[in-house]
Amino acid sequence: MPVTTIDNRPVHVNDEGFLTEPAEWDEALGTALAAEIGIELGDEHWRAIRFLRDDYASHGETPTLRRVTVAGGIPTKDLFRLFPQKPAKKMAYVAGLPKPHGCV
Amino acid sequence: MRRLLVLGAGTAGTMVVNKLRRRLRADEWEITVVDRDDAHPYQPGYLFLPFGATAPEDLVRARHAFIPDGVELVLADVDRIDADENAVLLADGRRLSYDYLVIATGTTPRPDQTPGMLGKEWRRSVFDFYTFDGARALAAALPAFDHGRLVVHITEMPIKCPVAPLEFAFLADAWLRQRGVRDRVEIVYATPLSEAFTQPVAAQHLGAMLEERKILLEPDFMIERVDDERKSIVSWDEREILFDLLVTVPLNMGDDVIARSGLGDELNYVPVDKGTLQSKAHANVFALGDASNIPASKAGSVAHFSVEIFVDNFLDLVAGRPMTRSFDGHANCFVESGDGKGLLIDFNYDTQPLPGRYPLPVVGPLSLLKESRANHLGKLAFRWVYWNVLLPGRPLPLPALMTMAGKVAPPDRSAASAGAGATNPSTSTPQE
Numbered sequence: 191m192p193v194t195t196i197d198n199r200p201v202h203v204n205d206e207g208f209l210t211e212p213a214e215w216d217e218a219l220g221t222a223l224a225a226e227i228g229i230e231l232g233d234e235h236w237r238a239i240r241f242l243r244d245d246y247a248s249h250g251e252t253p254t255l256r257r258v259t260v261a262g263g264i265p266t267k268d269l270f271r272l273f274p275q276k277p278a279k280k281m282a283y284v285a286g287l288p289k290p291h292g293c294v
Numbered sequence: 295m296r297r298l299l300v301l302g303a304g305t306a307g308t309m310v311v312n313k314l315r316r317r318l319r320a321d322e323w324e325i326t327v328v329d330r331d332d333a334h335p336y337q338p339g340y341l342f343l344p345f346g347a348t349a350p351e352d353l354v355r356a357r358h359a360f361i362p363d364g365v366e367l368v369l370a371d372v373d374r375i376d377a378d379e380n381a382v383l384l385a386d387g388r389r390l391s392y393d394y395l396v397i398a399t400g401t402t403p404r405p406d407q408t409p410g411m412l413g414k415e416w417r418r419s420v421f422d423f424y425t426f427d428g429a430r431a432l433a434a435a436l437p438a439f440d441h442g443r444l445v446v447h448i449t450e451m452p453i454k455c456p457v458a459p460l461e462f463a464f465l466a467d468a469w470l471r472q473r474g475v476r477d478r479v480e481i482v483y484a485t486p487l488s489e490a491f492t493q494p495v496a497a498q499h500l501g502a503m504l505e506e507r508k509i510l511l512e513p514d515f516m517i518e519r520v521d522d523e524r525k526s527i528v529s530w531d532e533r534e535i536l537f538d539l540l541v542t543v544p545l546n547m548g549d550d551v552i553a554r555s556g557l558g559d560e561l562n563y564v565p566v567d568k569g570t571l572q573s574k575a576h577a578n579v580f581a582l583g584d585a586s587n588i589p590a591s592k593a594g595s596v597a598h599f600s601v602e603i604f605v606d607n608f609l610d611l612v613a614g615r616p617m618t619r620s621f622d623g624h625a626n627c628f629v630e631s632g633d634g635k636g637l638l639i640d641f642n643y644d645t646q647p648l649p650g651r652y653p654l655p656v657v658g659p660l661s662l663l664k665e666s667r668a669n670h671l672g673k674l675a676f677r678w679v680y681w682n683v684l685l686p687g688r689p690l691p692l693p694a695l696m697t698m699a700g701k702v703a704p705p706d707r708s709a710a711s712a713g714a715g716a717t718n719p720s721t722s723t724p725q726e
Contacts, residue, residue: 255516256450260560267518270530276488276514291589 197222208283212246215286224284231284235272238264242285252282252290295324296612299382299392301372301551303329303357305337305685306583306597307398311365312687313605318612325365326390328382332357332369334685335426336677337454338594341461341630343429344436345469352677353426360685372399375555377576394578394612397557397564399549401454401584401592403428407545408449410520419525420540423462424454432541436469441478442538447527448485449517449545451492452561454584454592457639459483459543460490460500461630466541467507468632484512484527484535493646495704496639499663503631546592548585563587568643569620571604580604590623590643598684599624602694624696626652628673636669638662642696648703653692655700662701 193200194207197219202210207226209215220239224231231239241262245253255278259266273280278290298314300307311327318325334357342348361367371385381391403424405411411420421435422428446463453459463483470476483490483504490501490511504511518530526536548562557564557575564581565574568588573579581587582604583597590596600621607617623643630636638660639647651658659668683690 254560257560266516266530270516275531 196226206289208289209286210288212286215243219286220284223286227280227283229273229280229284234268235284238262238269238272238281239285242281242287246285246287252285252287254278254290296322296393297324297326297391298394298396299390300325300327300396300398301375301382302398302400302583302585303327303334303361303367304398304400304583305594306400306585306601307396308334308357308360308685309598309601309687310396310398310582310604312360312362312685313601314608315362315364316687317605317609320364326368326392327361327365328368328370328372328384328390329357330369330371332367334360336680337424338673338680339677340423340426340429341458341465343426344423344432344462345465346433350426350430355681360681362686372551373554374551375557377555377557377573377579380578392578394608395576395580397552397573397579397581397585398583399551399585401546401548401563403454403544404547405542405544407547408517408520410522411542411544413520413522415520415522415525415540419538420520420522420542422542422544424458424543435539439479439539440473440475443480443482443536444539444541445482445484445527445535445537447483447515447517447540447542448487449543450486452592453543453546455627456492456591456593457500457627457629459485459541460504462541463509464503464507464632465630467509481507481509482512482535482537483509484515484517486514486516488513493641495649496641496647496663499637499649500629503665507632552585559587561587568623570607570617571600571621572617580608588621588623591625591627593625593627594680594684595627596623596625598690599694622695624694626692628669628676630670630673631665634670635665635667636673637665638669638672640696640701645696645698645701648701650701652700658700 192203194203201214204210221231242253258264269277282289300311307327311325315325333354336353339348339353358367373383373385375382381389383389403422417431421432423432446459448459470479489497490504491497516530517527519528521528526534528534548558552558552562552564559565564586566572566581566586571580571582571586582601584592603619603621606619610617626640628636628638638652640652640662641647647663649663652660652662660672
């Protein structure tokens with residue numbers, strides 16, 4: 191797996207840029223990752239990102255968009271506003287988690 | 295006596311009771327299977343119904359005809375599963391206790407989950423083809439459709455048989471051409487995925503096939519609602535696609551009994567270990583076929599291959615031995631492409647569909663990821679195999695686990711890995 195430098199530190203990523211070691215992530219890195227895709231994180235963004243991190247820690251899988259809405263209580267409409275076009279992938283990217291399943 | 299209870303006498307449930315009845319002693323094990331009705335549909339045939347290419351009466355047989363002697367078939371609705379008490383409560387008040395439970399209740403299209411889908415245009419200009427009634431209604435409506443925009447649409451992944459909407463688009467293209475009206479019809483393929491299919495090499499092949507047929511791809515389309523006044527579908531990011539005829543794959547969900555029993559995820563699928571299909575919450579409960587949350591295609595081939603692994607493991611488990619076999623997510627699917635041709639894809643959790651030959655290297659006779667007449671004939675022949683070999687649990691000479699023999703890996707070996715449902719990196723980076 192390639193190593194790249196984000197936020198002045200080395201992190202392990204896959205060929206699409208998703209972190210492969212969720213433990214390398216902290217909120218400062220999340221801010222830097224968001225900047226990479228042109229998003230400045232506000233409170234609403236953080237609510238979603240923290241849900242992703244917590245849910246991944248307890249379930250071992252990146253939550254799908256539907257799960258963020260149903261279990262995380264954030265309306266789908268808002269997720270598209272906060273992370274335009276591809277919210278599921280963008281949230282996972284910012285949260286330093288693998289891309290969610292759902293596509294097989 | 296020990297009791298094995300199976301919920302659902304569909305593809306997975308029927309195979310399981312047939313295989314296990316032969317391998318569990320009749321004086322030690324009672325096997326019961328529950329289903330709500332006695333009609334077993336051949337679901338792959340639904341795809342052909344709208345085009346008049348198959349007769350409705352060929353697609354349904356009695357479930358009980360496939361249940362072996364020594365297995366009790368109970369026809370009843372299930373109220374709920376009480377996994378803590380090892381019992382299933384039926385809607386008529388009966389209570390079935392078990393030592394082991396297999397949940398094989400499948401997945402169902404749920405048009406009620408998308409606002410407007412069941413509105414006044416439902417089965418007038420809005421159709422699904424994943425149900426017997428839906429496919430027949432579409433068969434009645436299609437002959438009158440000779441101009442305008444046909445939108446083939448997927449609501450959300452995962453869906454049963456993820457290649458079927460592509461097949462529908464290919465068959466519709468060929469059918470309209472044969473009727474001489476293809477020039478007057480625009481076909482749009484709207485999908486929540488970023489490309490035609492989920493995995494890079496197959497997405498490339500199948501995407502090119504859409505292009506060749508002048509079928510327009512609308513990627514990353516996550517539907518919010520159907521507007522039945524304007525006859526359009528509207529996405530969460532406010533894109534609108536107008537249609538004259540909408541053929542949609544509604545949201546797929548596991549059975550409501552899973553939700554009522556507190557055993558499911560957001561889509562009512564049972565969380566299981568993806569190698570053993572054992573429930574993460576209850577060691578004596580397994581979920582097979584489409585009912586589980588494994589990251590594999592919801593398809594009969596996955597049910598078939600995983601049942602073989604499950605049966606071996608189950609015999610170990612009930613004998614007090616550790617389960618040693620692990621399912622790899624193996625799927626293979628015929629993909630109809632129109633004009634009497636088809637493709638075949640063969641893949642698993644870690645290896646995406648690749649070109650090559652199947653089941654034997656070089657000689658095939660089937661070609662992977664390539665259109666051929668043999669693949670189409672294979673798909674047609676499969677109906678016989680399904681009723682006569684697969685459901686009765688007779689051995690099919692195909693290995694349960696996927697093999698790389700006969701497959702051509704892409705030059706970049708790392709690209710062979712499908713990983714977590716990877717899509718083509720060039721089109722799926724979140725930066726876009």
